[in-house]
Amino acid sequence: MNVRTNRICLYNANMILPEKVCKGHIIVEGNRIVEVVERDFPRVKCYSDLTMIDAEGCFIMPGMIDLHSDAIEKEIQPRPNTLFPTRMAFYELEKKLTVSGITTMFHSLSLSDEWGVRNQEMVVEIINSINTLKKARSMINHKIHLRYELTFLEGLKALEGLIKSKSIDLMSYMDHTPGQGQFRDAEALKDFTVQSYGPKGQEFEEFLDKTLENQALISWTKLRELSKMAKQEGIPLAFHDDDNQEKINALLECEGIISEFPINLETAAYAASKGIHVCVGAPNIIRGKSHSNNMRALDAILNHAADIICSDYLPSAMLPAVFYLSKEGIRLTDAVKMVTFNPAKALGIEKEAGSIEVGKCADLIVVEMHQDYPILRKSFVGGNLVFQSDFNVYSERVDNVC
Structure with a gap:
């Protein structure tokens, strides 16, 4: 079906x-919802x-x-040392996102010396490309979530520039130094980094030494200054992999x-x-555990x-996670809010979405429950039909082919 009418x-x-x-029933005019009516809506000529x-x-x-x-990141670099064009990744990924039910995506990109x-x-090239591509043609709402690695001291200037140019829509501070946060020891960080990005042993050891040195040089005065600047530009701030109350207090100090x-x-x-929004990953919900053996979502x-x-890293897990929660005693309306209204409120877009x-x-x-699974x-x-899947089970035809 090719929906072209305005209503x-x-x-x-x-x-x-x-x-x-x-x-x-719901009536949409242009890109807005104009009616939400809690009763059946017969198809008659007066609504032609x-x-x-x-x-x-x-x-x-x-x-969502x-x-x-x-x-x-995975679309651009599906394997270590194997890069694909950003334009291809952008267009191919957004097709997958429409199929997953994600209509607003905050693409997470890590500003680091990795x-x-x-x-x-x-990272800067990818950000610029996405911001250009989304203006020319896009199926969903594309946003940028810039993740800044605190031990990448040389990256502060680039972060400040991206804030001032309003090239990003959300930013987060993260520290992957081993011994705290996500990685409890250096081996865990090494395994993850080598498998994902492919550095050689000596190259990683030098990187780790520099990371440990830089951790002691992190300027929280400068970070608070940048977070204040970001807030003035309408860019919210998140922290990543918090493991104690002191980090939450630091988050509050950075507003x-x-x-x-x-x-x-x-x-x-x-x-x-303390009134902080807490975000967990859909894959953790589905699998029943963290891939890093941390908190169960x-x-x-x-x-x-x-x-x-x-x-987190698997868009297709979002919708199943919502309906999984409803089986665990969470009201469906509350589970849906966790992927819709709550993130919208945290990001300041709840009046729009x-x-x-x-x-x-x-x-x-539109979600069908098929054998207790959301399809x-x-x-x-924005009122445009960007994905549609109509199907039947052709059991007789399949039998004949086989």
Whole structure:
């Protein structure tokens, strides 16, 4: 179906609204939601000016907002020392995102002195390319989440420039020095870095020595200055892999608002008690554990110590994670908020996106439950149908072919 009319009616839907799930229909005009009606909507001639879309009893929920995903890095560099053009990665990834139900993506890029896609020159080039490409043609809403490695002291000037030019939409401070945070020892960091980016043994050892030296030279005065500058430009701040209350206090001193992937439940609970948004990864929810053997995301959610879910490194895990939570006793409306309204609120875009309400952007997804598993049927971004999947099970035909 090629939806070109200015008015669309999605009817026969189970709408996931902010506080309830109910049968009804949604009317979209242009890129906005203009009606949300909690009753059935018969198809009759008086509505012939609308493009009628039967949701077939499926769920309709807001498009998902992913505030942290390394997927663009994996698209550009799928294997160590193997790089593909940014333009190709951008266009191919956004097709995958529409199929995953993600309508706003904060592409996470690491500003550091590492290798490949995490090299400063490469990161700045990727940021500039995405900001150019999204203006020319895009299927979803593309944003930039810049992750700054605190031990990369030479990167402070580049970070300041990106803030001043408003080239980024979210930034985070992270410290991957072994012995704290995500990596408890140098071997864990070495294994991850070599497998992901391919440096040789001696090259990594020199990098590690420099990282340990620079950790003692981190200027929190300068970091607070930059975070204040970012706030004035409307760029929120997050911290990454927090493992104690002192780091949450430092986040508050920098006027940050998000703690990503806290290492333990105590730190997550402390952050939440201070009004900080706590973000956990969808893969952790699905797998039931952290790939780094840190906090289980589900434990944080069940203890009211996390309110946002991101894809981390696997966009396809977002939607299944939402419905997985509903099986664990979390209200479906609350689970949906963790990938829609809550990240929108944290990022200051809740007046535009994040819920099905009149006046908001028509970023919507249609989800069918097939054998108790969520299957995406349609994605709308700004009222435009950017993905559709209609299918039947052709068992007789398959048998004949076999």
